[in-house]
Amino acid sequence: xxxxxxxxxxxxxxxxxxxxxxxxxxxxxxxxxxxxxxxxxxxxxxxxxxxxxxxxxxxxxxxxxxxxxxxxxxxxxxxxxxxxxxxxxxxxxxxxxxxxxxxxxxxxxxxxxxxxxxxxxxxxxxxxxxxxxxxxxxxxxxxxxxxxxxxxxxxxxxxxxxxxxxxxxxxxxxxxxxxxxxxxxxxxxxxxxxxxxxxxxxxxxxxxxxxxxxxxxxxxxxxxxxxxxxxxxxxxxxxxxxxxxxxxxxxxxxxxxxxxxxxxxxxxxxxxxxxxxxxxxxxxxxxxxxxxxxxxxxxxxxxxxxxxxxxxxxxxxxxxxxxxxxxxxxxxxxxxxxxxxxxxxxxxxxxxxxxxxxxxxx
Numbered sequence: 116x117x118x119x120x121x122x123x124x125x126x127x128x129x130x131x132x133x134x135x136x137x138x139x140x141x142x143x144x145x146x147x148x149x150x151x152x153x154x155x156x157x158x159x160x161x162x163x164x165x166x167x168x169x170x171x172x173x174x175x176x177x178x179x180x181x182x183x184x185x186x187x188x189x190x191x192x193x194x195x196x197x198x199x200x201x202x203x204x205x206x207x208x209x210x211x212x213x214x215x216x217x218x219x220x221x222x223x224x225x226x227x228x229x230x231x232x233x234x235x236x237x238x239x240x241x242x243x244x245x246x247x248x249x250x251x252x253x254x255x256x257x258x259x260x261x262x263x264x265x266x267x268x269x270x271x272x273x274x275x276x277x278x279x280x281x282x283x284x285x286x287x288x289x290x291x292x293x294x295x296x297x298x299x300x301x302x303x304x305x306x307x308x309x310x311x312x313x314x315x316x317x318x319x320x321x322x323x324x325x326x327x328x329x330x331x332x333x334x335x336x337x338x339x340x341x342x343x344x345x346x347x348x349x350x351x352x353x354x355x356x357x358x359x360x361x362x363x364x365x366x367x368x369x370x371x372x373x374x375x376x377x378x379x380x381x382x383x384x385x386x387x388x389x390x391x392x393x394x395x396x397x398x399x400x401x402x403x404x405x406x407x408x409x410x411x412x413x414x415x416x417x418x419x420x421x422x423x424x425x426x427x428x429x430x431x432x433x434x435x436x437x438x439x440x441x442x443x444x445x446x447x448x449x450x451x452x453x454x455x456x457x458x459x460x461x462x463x464x465x466x467x468x469x470x471x472x473x474x475x476x477x
């Protein structure tokens with residue numbers, strides 16, 4: 116099992132550790148609810164150094180990205196980022212990812228899910244027919260996400276980059292806590308605002324940055340946060356989690372990701388998605404709130420009032436912000452209308468739920 120450069124910090128802080136995507140990761144410190152609310156109301160620090168990062172360089176880098184991703188990366192200028200996905204050849208999703216434009220038409224960084232690093236690398240390499248220079252920098256890249264409404268103001272003393280004015284899905288490169296060449300972005304996965312910092316762990320940079328963050332943030336209530344709260348925070352926003360809500364068998368059109376599927380260019384499975392858009396889809400990912408008491412869990416069956424299976428739960432939790440149980444799941448399209456009643460099969464009971472608009476938190 117791999118460690119991140121911050122593993123010893125997590126253990127020293129008393130984190131509950133568990134294996135995740137081949138890494139020894141902190142799941143929680145003081146409890147998921149407490150950490151969740153700290154991020155929603157103030158700020159918290161996530162170690163997400165397990166994520167994967169690839170650099171693509173050269174005159175054909177954009178062409179390669181355009182052919183393997185669903186979104187239109189030609190719209191990106193230097194300092195802008197984009198959410199996208201890698202469709203497979205059967206109309207499913209290899210992975211979802213972020214595309215960072217470092218130098219227009221020349222240099223890009225792709226940020227992929229930890230569990231899919233090798234899979235994504237092999238997939239993109241398969242289409243690299245024009246000798247694009249590719250570098251997997253995952254193992255030497257640290258990534259901290261400092262999320263929450265007060266994150267930017269708390270961290271501002273550590274950098275000259277104007278954090279408060281960093282627009283959503285943009286990034287800048289600069290010095291942070293005395294460490295040069297840090298990529299500072301605003302592409303968070305919590306819906307609470309904040310920044311992410313990417314940097315190489317050399318010359319003690321990881322320890323220096325971690326200590327500096329808590330030196331300025333500790334007195335202002337900044338807390339370390341585990342992956343448990345990261346999951347409840349993203350679910351309140353209706354953000355998809357790869358392996359749960361999207362995978363090799365789900366299409367972006369079914370998952371409500373039509374907005375990152377652009378038919379202005381040619382890419383893998385484009386014809387399949389165009390057909391789905393024209394003909395309509397038979398199932399759809401929806402958000403729902405529990406009406407009856409009970410927590411929906413991954414893979415629970417979703418049924419209609421007559422007890423017939425109409426889909427399955429992909430993610431579910433007790434929302435710490437809303438104090439009610441919420442979930443995401445695929446249902447047959449005729450049951451996907453807002454305010455439709457659906458039923459979650461929990462053991463031998465059918466618990467009533469209602470289809471609602473996402474994000475759950477407005």
